Amino acid sequence: MTPTTATFTFKDILASFDLLTAEDKNTREKSLNNLEQVGFPLSKSEEYKFTPITKLLEKKIKWDHAIAPSTLSSVEPFLIEGLEANLIVLINGKYSTALSKINQLEKDVVITSFADASSSAKAKIETHLGSVDKSKDSFALLNAAFYQEGIFIYVPENTIVQKPLLILHINDANDKQVIAHTKLLAIVEKGSRISIVEKSDSMGEQSCLHTFTEEIIVKENAEFDYCKIQNDHGQIHQISNTTISQLNASKVNTFTLTMDGQLIRNNLTILINGEQCESHFNGLYLLNGNTLADNHTLVDHQKPNSFSNELYKGIMDGNSKGVFNGKIYVRPHAQKTNAFQSNRNILMSETASINTKPQLEIWADDVKCSHGCTIGQLDEEALFYLQARGIPHQSAKAMLLYAFALDVLTSIKNETLKAYLDQLISERLHKNF
Amino acid sequence: MLTIKNLQAKIGEKQILNGINLQVNAGEVHAIMGPNGSGKSTLASVLAGREDYEVVAGEVEFNGKNLLELAPSDRAGEGIFLAFQYPVEIPGVSTINFMKTAVNKIRHYRGQSSLDAVAFLQLMKEKMKLVEIDQSLLSRSLNEGFSGGEKKRNEIFQMAMLQPKLAILDETDSGLDIDALKIVANGVNSLRSKNNATIVVTHYQRLLDYIVPDFVHVIYKGKIVKSGTKELAKELEAKGYDWIKNEAALV
Numbered sequence: 001m002t003p004t005t006a007t008f009t010f011k012d013i014l015a016s017f018d019l020l021t022a023e024d025k026n027t028r029e030k031s032l033n034n035l036e037q038v039g040f041p042l043s044k045s046e047e048y049k050f051t052p053i054t055k056l057l058e059k060k061i062k063w064d065h066a067i068a069p070s071t072l073s074s075v076e077p078f079l080i081e082g083l084e085a086n087l088i089v090l091i092n093g094k095y096s097t098a099l100s101k102i103n104q105l106e107k108d109v110v111i112t113s114f115a116d117a118s119s120s121a122k123a124k125i126e127t128h129l130g131s132v133d134k135s136k137d138s139f140a141l142l143n144a145a146f147y148q149e150g151i152f153i154y155v156p157e158n159t160i161v162q163k164p165l166l167i168l169h170i171n172d173a174n175d176k177q178v179i180a181h182t183k184l185l186a187i188v189e190k191g192s193r194i195s196i197v198e199k200s201d202s203m204g205e206q207s208c209l210h211t212f213t214e215e216i217i218v219k220e221n222a223e224f225d226y227c228k229i230q231n232d233h234g235q236i237h238q239i240s241n242t243t244i245s246q247l248n249a250s251k252v253n254t255f256t257l258t259m260d261g262q263l264i265r266n267n268l269t270i271l272i273n274g275e276q277c278e279s280h281f282n283g284l285y286l287l288n289g290n291t292l293a294d295n296h297t298l299v300d301h302q303k304p305n306s307f308s309n310e311l312y313k314g315i316m317d318g319n320s321k322g323v324f325n326g327k328i329y330v331r332p333h334a335q336k337t338n339a340f341q342s343n344r345n346i347l348m349s350e351t352a353s354i355n356t357k358p359q360l361e362i363w364a365d366d367v368k369c370s371h372g373c374t375i376g377q378l379d380e381e382a383l384f385y386l387q388a389r390g391i392p393h394q395s396a397k398a399m400l401l402y403a404f405a406l407d408v409l410t411s412i413k414n415e416t417l418k419a420y421l422d423q424l425i426s427e428r429l430h431k432n433f
Numbered sequence: 434m435l436t437i438k439n440l441q442a443k444i445g446e447k448q449i450l451n452g453i454n455l456q457v458n459a460g461e462v463h464a465i466m467g468p469n470g471s472g473k474s475t476l477a478s479v480l481a482g483r484e485d486y487e488v489v490a491g492e493v494e495f496n497g498k499n500l501l502e503l504a505p506s507d508r509a510g511e512g513i514f515l516a517f518q519y520p521v522e523i524p525g526v527s528t529i530n531f532m533k534t535a536v537n538k539i540r541h542y543r544g545q546s547s548l549d550a551v552a553f554l555q556l557m558k559e560k561m562k563l564v565e566i567d568q569s570l571l572s573r574s575l576n577e578g579f580s581g582g583e584k585k586r587n588e589i590f591q592m593a594m595l596q597p598k599l600a601i602l603d604e605t606d607s608g609l610d611i612d613a614l615k616i617v618a619n620g621v622n623s624l625r626s627k628n629n630a631t632i633v634v635t636h637y638q639r640l641l642d643y644i645v646p647d648f649v650h651v652i653y654k655g656k657i658v659k660s661g662t663k664e665l666a667k668e669l670e671a672k673g674y675d676w677i678k679n680e681a682a683l684v
Contacts, residue, residue, distance in 0.1 A: 380484075385521040388481050389531070389591065390509035390539035399534065403525025 031144035093180025114150035174204035248274035287320035440491035451655035510542030512598030582613035618643030
């Protein structure tokens with residue numbers, strides 16, 4: 001097969017926008033104009049300093065706004081065994097009615113694609129879409145101009161959604177390259193609770209580009225659990241912009257697991273717009289081959305008396321590259337804030353690398369904040385100790401890496417999900433490192 | 434059981450073992466003594482397969498096998514056990530899980546099937562008693578925050594669990610008070626049989642009051658310069674190591 005010549009240029013993007021038909025084309029055009037002004041990040045861009053994404057896209061992706069075809073008829077292999085969940089399936093950025101399964105929802109809970117939304121849901125989408133994510137990230141803007149599908153979730157007041165929602169993104173690049181742009185908008189009303197697991201998998205040898213924009217509003221006393229599993233093949237370029245807004249006494253737990261892919265960039269922003277909020281955000285990246293995974297997180301304490309705790313860990317082998325950037329803002333009024341951050345890394349090879357940068361900006365004077373990052377190698381003495389007790393080198397290594405990684409799972413409450421993640425991590429550490 | 438011939442080893446550019454010869458038979462206890470820096474711990478490490486050391490000459494045969502060719506885990510499978518002078522702390526791995534893995538890996542190496550949970554627990558309970566170690570300690574991360582005595586007791590507990598043919602105790606007495614010393618020694622003594630052997634590496638004679646050796650060897654400058662019975666250890670205690678150094682200098 002001859003490789004497609006990549007032509008990821010602005011000219012192509014503008015030309016294809018003219019061909020786009022969408023009801024909200026005016027709104028989209030504003031985003032496109034903004035994108036034109038901002039441009040794609042170059043090597044001098046501070047936010048993408050260690051992540052040469054534009055270069056990669058220019059090399060690997062031929063711009064196209066059409067949805068790539070897929071013949072996939074079963075998502076069985078991508079499901080989480082034993083997890084009783086409602087299911088949303090998106091294939092190549094397109095919602096699949098046939099493969100999605102939503103049933104037994106609590107009263108007035110809405111889980112729908114934007115296209116299938118009722119008129120009242122559509123009104124909510126119109127009001128809230130774009131109200132949380134104000135970022136000028138090039139890929140958020142690209143997503144806003146070209147998004148092919150959106151998922152809307154609404155949990156009315158005082159409603160506990162019992163079953164988690166599993167959102168499967170499958171990019172099938174068996175025949176053609178895939179470009180997918182998807183959105184998620186979730187509103188969790190006062191005193192409510194929902195848990196979302198978002199899992200992305202990919203197939204085939206062609207390149208993929210997938211942009212996500214996710215806006216989540218967690219209102220007073222509400223709880224939101226969010227788990228993102230990025231278990232793609234080596235050809236995917238994935239850029240997600242996730243923004244979570246928290247109001248008074250709300251609780252948010254996020255966990256991001258990143259494994260394979262060509263380039264993964266996660267921008268996770270938590271806006272603490274209320275008092276007595278609690279946020280735990282954990283992440284684990286287990287990288288090998290030529291994968292580059294870049295986690296940029298920002299927690300913005302805008303109100304007093306809240307607590308945030310961040311723990312990201314990474315293991316890099318082969319030629320892989322990890323990037324971590326953790327911003328904590330504590331605004332002048334956000335007194336009595338407790339904000340903690342930790343990023344710990346293990347490098348397994350001479351050619352693997354990590355760039356880690358904590359970035360604290362504190363304007364309030366009565367706060368407790370801490371941060372720390374470490375980069376190390378596997379403890380040779382510990383490795384020898386385990387081997388001297390009869391545990392072969394490979395198993396001993398996996399055992400130590402597993403012990404290093406494990407505490408990121410503490411925030412996962414669903415036992416089936418936890419067991420699945422545990423197994424996924426353990427298998428990977430035994431096979432790939 | 435163990436035959437060491439002309440063993441020479443170095444770390445970096447520095448040669449530490451300069452031709453060790455030693456024969457250990459089943460049922461015997463050998464004490465290796467010597468001043469600081471003489472090579473005692475190096476010998477223990479080389480036998481267990483620590484990679485920091487490079488063997489430059491010599492042979493080590495263990496029950497008919499060339500020990501030096503085996504990976505550290507295979508040596509454990511063959512029945513070698515090293516009780517560490519400084520047991521490693523490993524956060525996130527409990528002693529119980531660690532032992533479950535170790536016991537079963539060694540059983541697989543020997544062609545035996547895994548122990549089931551009940552059998553493992555039974556074995557563990559029995560061995561815990563032997564070294565007076567509490568289960569709550571074993572549920573914690575391996576050696577993390579353990580006192581010196583607890584770490585050493587944990588080593589002997591592991592030894593009891595793995596039932597080695599040859600146990601090498603590397604300065605197990607260092608950092609132990611007299612009560613802990615007795616417990617550790619009791620553990621070691623009750624594991625002694627005519628089928629296994631023990632090498633006790635120690636700087637002081639004190640431990641040998643409790644673990645009584647059949648033979649005592651003195652290492653100096655990477656060589657065994659004197660061998661004898663337990664009386665030799667007493668003599669060293671009384672006279673110190675200087676006379677050995679002087680004797681060695683005359684040779």
